[in-house]
Amino acid sequence: KAGVTQTPRYLIKTRGQQVTLSCSPISGHRSVSWYQQTPGQGLQFLFEYFSETQRNKGNFPGRFSGRQFSNSRSEMNVSTLELGDSALYLCASSARTSPGELFFGEGSRLTVL
Amino acid sequence: AQTVTQSQPEMSVQEAETVTLSCTYDTSESNYYLFWYKQPPSRQMILVIRQEAYKQQNATENRFSVNFQKAAKSFSLKISDSQLGDTAMYFCAFMEKGAQKLVFGQGTRLTINP
Numbered sequence A: 001k002a003g004v005t006q007t008p009r010y011l012i013k014t015r016g017q018q019v020t021l022s023c024s025p026i027s028g029h030r031s032v033s034w035y036q037q038t039p040g041q042g043l044q045f046l047f048e049y050f051s052e053t054q055r056n057k058g059n060f061p062g063r064f065s066g067r068q069f070s071n072s073r074s075e076m077n078v079s080t081l082e083l084g085d086s087a088l089y090l091c092a093s094s095a096r097t098s099p100g101e102l103f104f105g106e107g108s109r110l111t112v113l
Numbered sequence B: 001a002q003t004v005t006q007s008q009p010e011m012s013v014q015e016a017e018t019v020t021l022s023c024t025y026d027t028s029e030s031n032y033y034l035f036w037y038k039q040p041p042s043r044q045m046i047l048v049i050r051q052e053a054y055k056q057q058n059a060t061e062n063r064f065s066v067n068f069q070k071a072a073k074s075f076s077l078k079i080s081d082s083q084l085g086d087t088a089m090y091f092c093a094f095m096e097k098g099a100q101k102l103v104f105g106q107g108t109r110l111t112i113n114p
Helices: none
Strands: A005-007 A010-013 A019-024 A031-038 A042-050 A053-057 A064-068 A074-078 A087-094 A108-112 B003-005 B010-014 B019-021 B024-026 B032-039 B046-052 B064-069 B074-079 B088-096 B108-113
Touching (some): A019 A108, A031 A074, A042 A064, A042 A074, A053 A064, A074 A087, B003 B088, B010 B019, B019 B108, B024 B074, B032 B064, B046 B064, B046 B074, B074 B088
Parallel strands (some): A010 A108, B010 B108
Antiparallel strands (some): A005 A019, A019 A074, A031 A087, A042 A053, A064 A074, B003 B024, B032 B046, B032 B088, B064 B074, B088 B108
């Protein structure tokens, strides 16, 4: 069974630009969560999607958004990038039958210059 | 809001030794789950062990075990017979039942030396 796939793995943007990150969950998993990982703030929850609906949202500004498609693939978008958005963005999928058992991707490392 | 605190930023032990990583948390909830996740260098984060708050028995997974003290809101991870492959960042995490949202601690960088 293929794992969680995130694309792109690395990207560099400049302030003010926008970025879209993609996540393909494990086959059969309908829940997709996104986390931001930085050295200063650690791992912070962004949002969770289940069956194309946002079920939970973290404490991030409206510049951070996401969506989930009917095949459970998810995208997150960050608009008007700031230097502080530089981070590793992790996607995790879950079957939701085992609470908290998340399967993480390798992440998308975003650098904002 | 729930918080998770890991007071040991870094730890280092020799191979085959036993090591204990500490974690405390704060919550007013009574139904929740606690987890230890492992993030090896440049590799995906994986679940090590899970504890359900209503279960008094401490969870174990092979060489990994926890000491769950609900009243003290403490959740430590013990790694027995440590191996080089245990070198990683270890994150303690909390999840309110039904929330599907993990709250992570800051992590402990564990190095196993040969």
